[in-house]
Structure formats: C-alpha cells, structure tokens
Amino acid sequence: MAEMKMVPNAVPGTDGNKYIPMEERTGNQSIVYFTRDLSPEGLQKIYKKVNGNIDGKVAIKLHTGEKDGPNIIPRPWVKYLVENQPELKDAVIVDTNTFYPGDRDSTEKHRETIAHNGWTFCPVDIMDEDGTAMLPVKGAKWISEISVGSHMLNYDSMFVLTHFKGHVMGGFGGSNKNIGIGCADANVGKAQIHTKTGKFNHWDIAKEELMERMAESSKGTVDHFGKKITFVNVLRNMSVSCDCEGTAAQPVVTPNIGIVASTDILAADSASVDLVFALNDEDHADLVKRMTSRHGLRQLSYMKELGMGNDRYILIDVDNDDCLICPKEAVKGVVPFVAE
Numbered sequence: 265m266a267e268m269k270m271v272p273n274a275v276p277g278t279d280g281n282k283y284i285p286m287e288e289r290t291g292n293q294s295i296v297y298f299t300r301d302l303s304p305e306g307l308q309k310i311y312k313k314v315n316g317n318i319d320g321k322v323a324i325k326l327h328t329g330e331k332d333g334p335n336i337i338p339r340p341w342v343k344y345l346v347e348n349q350p351e352l353k354d355a356v357i358v359d360t361n362t363f364y365p366g367d368r369d370s371t372e373k374h375r376e377t378i379a380h381n382g383w384t385f386c387p388v389d390i391m392d393e394d395g396t397a398m399l400p401v402k403g404a405k406w407i408s409e410i411s412v413g414s415h416m417l418n419y420d421s422m423f424v425l426t427h428f429k430g431h432v433m434g435g436f437g438g439s440n441k442n443i444g445i446g447c448a449d450a451n452v453g454k455a456q457i458h459t460k461t462g463k464f465n466h467w468d469i470a471k472e473e474l475m476e477r478m479a480e481s482s483k484g485t486v487d488h489f490g491k492k493i494t495f496v497n498v499l500r501n502m503s504v505s506c507d508c509e510g511t512a513a514q515p516v517v518t519p520n521i522g523i524v525a526s527t528d529i530l531a532a533d534s535a536s537v538d539l540v541f542a543l544n545d546e547d548h549a550d551l552v553k554r555m556t557s558r559h560g561l562r563q564l565s566y567m568k569e570l571g572m573g574n575d576r577y578i579l580i581d582v583d584n585d586d587c588l589i590c591p592k593e594a595v596k597g598v599v600p601f602v603a604e
Contacts, residue, residue, distance in 0.1 A: 308348060325423070334511065401487075404483070435558035504550055526577070
C-alpha cells in the first residue's frame with residue numbers, strides 16, 4: 265500500500281449526523297436543474313441543461329453494478345442518451361475495480377460482470393487495468409495525492425452519472441461517492457480512503473473521517489477536469505444499500521423523486537439530500553436514518569470547506585418552463601414506491 269501523506273495531527277470534523285436546512289447555509293448559489301421525468305427522455309432533457317463544456321474524449325462515470333443488481337440506473341436509459349447525444353456517441357463508460365472481494369475485484373471478473381449486466385452498447389474502460397496515476401488534492405488534511413486509475417488521464421471531459429441511494433458506510437452515495445471512491449484505483453487509492461497507515465481493514469475508517477477522505481479523493485478528480493465535468497443524480501430505487509451490495513440490497517421503501525443536474529458537485533449532492541429530507545417523515549425515515557447514523561452529511565460540509573462548490577442553489581423545474589421551486593414543492597405529489 266502506498267505511503268499516506270497527511271497533515272500532522274489531523275482531526276476529523278464533527279456534526280456529520282446533523283442536517284443543515286437551506287435557510288441556515290451561507291455563501292453563493294449555484295444552479296441545479298430538476299425533473300420528475302424518470303425515463304430515457306427525462307435523462308436526456310436534464311443532461312442537456314449541463315453539458316455545455318462536455319467535449320473531446322468523454323468518460324461517463326457510472327456504477328455498472330454487481331451481478332443482477334436491481335437498483336442501478338437502467339441500461340436502456342444510458343444507451344438512449346449515448347445514441348442520441350452528439351458529444352456522447354463515442355463516449356466510454358469508466359469505472360475501477362473494487363477494494364472489497366466480489367464480482368468486480370479484478371479486471372477479468374469486472375469485465376465478466378459488466379457483460380452479464382448488459383453494458384455492451386458502448387466501450388467500458390476499467391481505468392486501473394494498466395496501473396495508476398497520482399492527482400494532487402489541494403487543501404487536503406488526509407490525502408495530499410490520490411491514486412486513481414491511470415486511464416482517467418486519457419479523457420478530456422467527464423460526465424458523472426450517479427444513482428443516488430443510501431450506503432452502509434457513507435450514509436448516502438451521490439456524485440461525491442461516485443468519483444471519490446469510483447475513480448480511485450482498487451489497491452492504492454481506495455486503501456487511502458478506507459484504511460489507516462499500515463492496515464488493510466476495509467472497515468477501518470468511518471463517520472466523519474471517511475466522509476472527508478472521500479471528498480478529498482473526489483476533489484482530485486474535480487480539479488483535474490476543471491470546467492469539463494458535470495453531474496447528474498438519479499433519485500430512483502433509493503435503497504439504503506449501495507449498488508455494490510447487488511441482490512443483497514435492502515428493499516426500497518423511499519419514493520422515487522426524479523433527476524437533478526448541475527455543474528457544481530456540491531450543489532447536486534446537496535439538492536439530492538434536500539429532496540429526500542423534504543419528503544414526508546414516513547417516506548424518508550429509513551434513508552434519513554441511514555444518512556445521519558453514518559454521519560454521511562459530513563460529505564457536504566467538508567466539500568464546502570474544500571471549496572468544491574456551493575451548498576446553496578437555485579432549483580429550476582425543467583418540467584414547468586424552468587420556473588424556480590423549492591425542494592418541498594419538487595416532491596409534492598410523490599407516490600409510494602412500487603417496484604417496476
């Protein structure tokens with residue numbers, strides 16, 4: 265495992281279990297787009313709101329899932345988008361191998377799983393197949409350089425397409441987790457996030473420190489792509505379990521909400537969390553408990569401390585002539601979850 269450089273006597277932040285309402289936040293505002301249209305057309309509609317800087321060789325970072333995982337973003341949606349969006353016609357789905365044992369912990373097994381799950385309509389690049397590259401993390405206190413799959417450096421732009429859901433360690437998985445964990449290579453980068461120096465325990469680090477390490481890793485990728493990165497979160501089939509749990513994921517009980525998009529990673533994840541919290545208590549109880557019990561909200565406050573974006577935003581309803589709405593209005597009328 266690579267030597268982990270960190271600020272001497274680094275101490276994790278606090279209050280990752282506390283939700284900060286919009287009215288208590290400070291700073292500038294970013295733009296976040298929202299649609300209730302959970303369909304291939306809805307995904308394309310909202311992606312087109314934030315794709316202005318996506319060009320050249322494009323990486324689509326998404327979670328392709330463990331074998332037969334029931335909750336991942338539907339493959340036909342992504343296929344439709346790739347085939348109908350000009351700058352994505354030669355795009356490549358990208359991922360890295362996993363740190364934990366399973367269907368994707370080696371390139372060979374990972375490719376078998378990708379084929380099994382039907383991600384065959386465009387190329388898929390296992391970015392750490394041929395080694396790693398180091399990216400600087402400015403302002404970090406845990407990880408001064410994050411190890412990522414070396415192939416990431418082959419791309420001009422990145423489209424971060426995320427299934428928003430709960431997570432057993434992170435509380436929730438949004439855009440930050442998608443690239444913070446998902447671009448880090450299997451053996452070095454993921455170990456930098458999950459373990460203390462000299463240990464190889466997948467559960468060694470948790471709560472605020474884990475959220476901070478994840479955000480620092482994510483910042484390496486965000487800074488690398490600069491303006492040529494954009495974020496879409498799909499709030500559908502939101503189990504409290506991550507897609508990495510595959511068929512063992514807990515049953516979904518949280519209503520489907522819609523899709524958010526922004527060029528600001530913090531705004532995208534903040535809006536997604538806010539939409540969940542805006543649901544009625546009986547609808548969001550399980551997912552909110554998962555977020556707060558794991559202190560996952562530290563992802564948001566630490567991204568703000570790192571200067572990765574704004575947790576204040578203007579929410580634009582693309583279904584209704586781009587009018588401005590609040591999260592409570594956006595979730596008005598959601599229906600109880602029904603499996604498709």
